[in-house]
Amino acid sequence: MRCKICGAKLAKENADICLNCYKAYQEEEDLKKDIEEKLIVKRRYKISYVLLKYFELIFILTLATLGCIVSGSIVSAILCAIIAVIVMLIILALNKMIARNTKVILYTKKATYTSKNIFFSTNKTVKYSDLKDITVFQTYRQKRAGFGDICFYAKGSIPGATLLNGFQIKDVENVNSVMQQILEVIGLEENKK
Ligand SMILES: [Zn+2]
Structure with a gap:
C-alpha cells in the first residue's frame, strides 16, 4: 500500500495515508479550528x-x-x-x-492578513511556528506621527527583500505599543530581548 497523498510506501497495511501526510493534515485541521481572535491590527486612516x-x-x-x-x-x-x-x-x-479593508488578525496559533482594494485582494496566513521575525519599519514622517509598517517574516523569506511567505501591514498607529501586544500574543517577547 502507498500513501494516497504523497505516494510514500506505508508501514502499516491498514492505513490510507502516511504519518507525514497525517501530521500535515492534523496541523491544518488544528489551524482551521483556531478561530479565537486575540488581536486585530488595522491599517489606520488619519487625515x-x-x-x-x-x-x-x-x-x-x-x-x-x-x-x-x-x-x-x-x-x-x-x-x-x-x-x-x-x-x-x-x-x-x-x-x-x-485602510478600511486591510487588517491582520492574530489567533492563538496563526496570523492572517487580508487586504482588498479595487485592483486586487490578498489573503495570507502564517503559523507562528513558521514565523522568523517581526519588525517595524518607520519613515521619518511615520515616526513623527507614531505610525509604522509591521513586517511578518516567515521562515524562508529574506528580511528587506520580498516577503515570500510573510506579509506587511502598513500605517499602523501607535506602532510600538501594537508591536508589544503582537509579541505578547505570539509569545515572542523573550526571544526579542
Ligand atoms: Zn504521504
Missing part, C-alpha cells in the same frame, strides 16, 4: 497623517494654484483650485478605502 505623507504633492498643488492666481486669470485660478481639491479628495478616499 492629518495622509496630509503629512503627501506633503510635497500638496505643496506643489498649492504653488500651482497660487501661480494661477498671480498670473491673473480668475478662470484658470478657479480651475487650478478645483483640480487641486479633487486630487486631494481622491488621495484621501483611496487611503481611507485601503
Whole structure:
C-alpha cells in the first residue's frame, strides 16, 4: 500500500495515508479550528497623517494654484483650485478605502492578513511556528506621527527583500505599543530581548 497523498510506501497495511501526510493534515485541521481572535491590527486612516505623507504633492498643488492666481486669470485660478481639491479628495478616499479593508488578525496559533482594494485582494496566513521575525519599519514622517509598517517574516523569506511567505501591514498607529501586544500574543517577547 502507498500513501494516497504523497505516494510514500506505508508501514502499516491498514492505513490510507502516511504519518507525514497525517501530521500535515492534523496541523491544518488544528489551524482551521483556531478561530479565537486575540488581536486585530488595522491599517489606520488619519487625515492629518495622509496630509503629512503627501506633503510635497500638496505643496506643489498649492504653488500651482497660487501661480494661477498671480498670473491673473480668475478662470484658470478657479480651475487650478478645483483640480487641486479633487486630487486631494481622491488621495484621501483611496487611503481611507485601503485602510478600511486591510487588517491582520492574530489567533492563538496563526496570523492572517487580508487586504482588498479595487485592483486586487490578498489573503495570507502564517503559523507562528513558521514565523522568523517581526519588525517595524518607520519613515521619518511615520515616526513623527507614531505610525509604522509591521513586517511578518516567515521562515524562508529574506528580511528587506520580498516577503515570500510573510506579509506587511502598513500605517499602523501607535506602532510600538501594537508591536508589544503582537509579541505578547505570539509569545515572542523573550526571544526579542
Ligand atoms: Zn504521504
